[in-house]
Amino acid sequence: MDRHNRLSNNRLSKLALCKQLLLVGAIILSLLPMMSYGKSAKMSQEDQPILGRYEHVTIDELGDTQIKAKLDTGAYTASLNASDIEYFKKGDDDWVRFTPVIDDVRLATLELPLEKISKIKPRVEEGEDQDDIVASKRPVVKMKVCLAGQWKTIDVNLTNRDHFNYPLLLGAKALRQYKALVDAGREYTADPACNQ
Numbered sequence: 001m002d003r004h005n006r007l008s009n010n011r012l013s014k015l016a017l018c019k020q021l022l023l024v025g026a027i028i029l030s031l032l033p034m035m036s037y038g039k040s041a042k043m044s045q046e047d048q049p050i051l052g053r054y055e056h057v058t059i060d061e062l063g064d065t066q067i068k069a070k071l072d073t074g075a076y077t078a079s080l081n082a083s084d085i086e087y088f089k090k091g092d093d094d095w096v097r098f099t100p101v102i103d104d105v106r107l108a109t110l111e112l113p114l115e116k117i118s119k120i121k122p123r124v125e126e127g128e129d130q131d132d133i134v135a136s137k138r139p140v141v142k143m144k145v146c147l148a149g150q151w152k153t154i155d156v157n158l159t160n161r162d163h164f165n166y167p168l169l170l171g172a173k174a175l176r177q178y179k180a181l182v183d184a185g186r187e188y189t190a191d192p193a194c195n196q
Helices: 002-047 172-177
Strands: 050-059 065-069 078-090 093-102 110-113 115-121 136-147 149-161 168-170 183-189
Touching: 050 168, 078 136, 093 136, 110 136, 115 149, 149 172
Parallel strands: 050 183, 065 168, 078 149
Antiparallel strands: 050 065, 050 136, 078 093, 078 168, 093 110, 115 136, 136 149
16 A cells, blocks of 8 residues: 555656646747747847937038927928929929028028929818818938938928928838837937948
């Protein structure tokens, strides 16, 4: 009888040990996806600069002038404050002539190839009827913009932004080119310097 009890107790101990090992293994397996997710999320954040809602940028076509820009993930395109916008032809190509206006200062007039004409609908405010909103047509040019140490050539539409606090708006399309994340609670976090 003693031998039978010892064998039975031994089997029960082994069975309990197996159950514990299975439980530990199941817990480890259930944690693997979270550990993997945490690692990939951290890696993607390391690859992407986290910028503030407002940053300083440099536009190559405007020289060394630093410009305050608003980074707006709710907007799609980039917009620059410009006046005296004129369309003209150079040979068979369409061009646009405009005067950038930065902090109420009119800069030297620029002439750039016209990429396209963009239709921009203003945001609909609460209570407004979507059908009453009229899209404006804006010229789009390519400009080389430095943000967070990176030079990128982006599409920029030209419009009068005198009534806004920031002469340049960078929307989601441009921000994707910089692979940037925006933290709306931060401001001027990036070093505005870029090497040519």
